[in-house]
Amino acid sequence: MVAEKYYDTLIKITEIMDEKGRGMDEKEKSGIIYIRNEPEYYTIGTRYYDEEIAKYLDEVVDDWTGEESTLKKKSKKRSKKQDKIEEIYYLWKLHLPQ
Numbered sequence: 211m212v213a214e215k216y217y218d219t220l221i222k223i224t225e226i227m228d229e230k231g232r233g234m235d236e237k238e239k240s241g242i243i244y245i246r247n248e249p250e251y252y253t254i255g256t257r258y259y260d261e262e263i264a265k266y267l268d269e270v271v272d273d274w275t276g277e278e279s280t281l282k283k284k285s286k287k288r289s290k291k292q293d294k295i296e297e298i299y300y301l302w303k304l305h306l307p308q
Contacts, residue, residue, distance in 0.1 A: 216306050219270055224254065227302070230263050231256025243281070243299055252304045255279070259300040273305040 224242060231241025244255030256263070259276070267274045279301045 220252065220304075220306065223266070223270065223304070226266055227254055227256050227263055230260035231258055231300070233258035233260075244301070250305065252306055254302045254304070255281075255299050256302065257299055263302070267302065267304070271304050271306065275303045277301050277303075 224245075228241045233241070241256050241258070242254060243257055244253070246253045259278075264276065277300070278298055281297045281299055
C-alpha cells in the first residue's frame with residue numbers, strides 16, 4: 211500500500227501517463243493499459259514510451275525503471291485461442307517509499 215503522502219504524487223503520475231502514454235493516436239481512450247501494486251513497487255503499463263513521462267519521473271520519484279514488454283491479446287476477428295496478437299507496450303516500475 212502506498213503511503214498517504216505519496217498518493218497525490220501517484221495520482222499526478224497516472225494523469226501524465228494517461229495523457230502522454232497514448233501517443234499520437236487520438237482514438238485511444240487511455241494511455242494506461244496496466245496497473246499493478248506490488249509490495250516493493252508500483253507498475254504502470256502505457257501504450258507508448260514518452261520522454262516527458264521519464265523526465266517527470268526523474269523529478270518526483272527517487273527510483274524507477276522502465277522496459278518494453280509484450281501483451282498477448284485475443285484477436286477480435288477470430289475466436290480461436292491460437293489467434294493471439296502481440297502488442298508492444300512500455301512498463302514503468304516505480305519504487306515508492308512505504
